[in-house]
Amino acid sequence: MKTDxxxxxxxxxxxxxxxxxxxxxxxxxxxxxxxTLFASYFTLVDRTGGGPSxxxxxxxxxxxxETFLLLTSSFTIGLGVHAMRLLNKKATLVFFGITLxxxxxxxxxxxxxxxxxxxxxxxxxxxxxxSILLTTLGTHGAHVTFGLFWGIAIMMQIKQRGxxxxxxxxxxxxxxxxxxxDVVWIFIFSFVYLKGMM
Numbered sequence: 607m608k609t610d611x612x613x614x615x616x617x618x619x620x621x622x623x624x625x626x627x628x629x630x631x632x633x634x635x636x637x638x639x640x641x642t643l644f645a646s647y648f649t650l651v652d653r654t655g656g657g658p659s660x661x662x663x664x665x666x667x668x669x670x671x672e673t674f675l676l677l678t679s680s681f682t683i684g685l686g687v688h689a690m691r692l693l694n695k696k697a698t699l700v701f702f703g704i705t706l707x708x709x710x711x712x713x714x715x716x717x718x719x720x721x722x723x724x725x726x727x728x729x730x731x732x733x734x735x736x737s738i739l740l741t742t743l744g745t746h747g748a749h750v751t752f753g754l755f756w757g758i759a760i761m762m763q764i765k766q767r768g769x770x771x772x773x774x775x776x777x778x779x780x781x782x783x784x785x786x787x788d789v790v791w792i793f794i795f796s797f798v799y800l801k802g803m804m
Contacts, residue, residue: 615690615691615693615769615770615771615774615775616690616691616771616774616775616777616778616779617775618771618774619771619775621775622771622772622774622775625775625779626775626778626779626782629779629782629783630782633782633783633786636749636786639745640742640745640746640790640793643738643741643742643745644742644793644797646738646741646742647738647739647742647797647798648797650734650735650737650738651735651738651802652735653733653734653735654733654734654735654736655732655733655734655735656733657727657728657732657733657735657736658726658727658728658732658736659735659802660735660739660798660799660801660802660803661802661803661804662726663722663723663726663728664799664802664803666799666803668715668718668719669795669799671715672712672715672716672719672791673791673792673795675708675709675711675712675715676708676709676712676787676788676791677788677791677792678708679704679705679708679709679712679784679788680784680785680788682701682704682705682708683701683702683705683780683781683784683785684781684785685697685701686698686700686701686702686705686777686781687777687778687781689701690769690774690777690778691774693769695764695768695769698764698769698777699761699764699765702757702760702761702764702777703761705757705784706754706757706758706761709750709753709754709757709784710754712750713747713750713751713754716743716747716750717747719743720740720743720744723736723739723740728740739798742794742798743794743798746787746790746791746794749787749790750787753780753783753784753787756780756783757780757784760773760776760777760780763776764777
């Protein structure tokens with residue numbers, strides 16, 4: 607395996623470059639998945655079938671807090687990648703750990719939000735609107751959950767093997783995934799919550 611020492615560690619081998627390219631292609635498929643969910647949401651948003659509308663169930667305070675948590679986690683994952691490029695193993699692990707804790711807190715708020723919606727009569731079977739709302743939020747939440755387990759696995763590898771071209775490549779790809787989840791959340795925040803509150 608040929609190593610290029612002029613490149614950041616995550617790009618330092620030909621295989622690493624191929625892995626990153628392959629992941630960008632995977633993210634293209636993920637964009638299609640969330641694009642389909644958003645298109646369905648915009649089609650069904652007014653079909654409340656006698657159930658509650660977004661204006662009746664959405665509350666700005668928890669949504670703002672969720673947004674703060676996830677956007678802050680995007681910043682900390684960026685700091686983790688920067689520390690990785692400086693070959694600072696300890697700082698990389700600390701920033702990745704903070705990122706995962708913020709993601710876990712985000713998930714806790716989202717689960718609480720789901721229970722609140724169901725108590726207010728906005729369950730999956732209530733209407734087309736509540737069905738697509740919970741499906742869209744649930745799909746994003748499932749991706750965050752997967753990200754938490756993936757991040758823990760990467761942290762364990764860094765702890766055991768150190769910062770190698772392989773672990774750096776995995777860490778960088780994970781950071782791309784996490785940033786993608788943040789971008790999706792910005793769309794959810796803007797076009798589901800804020801628009802729904804109007």
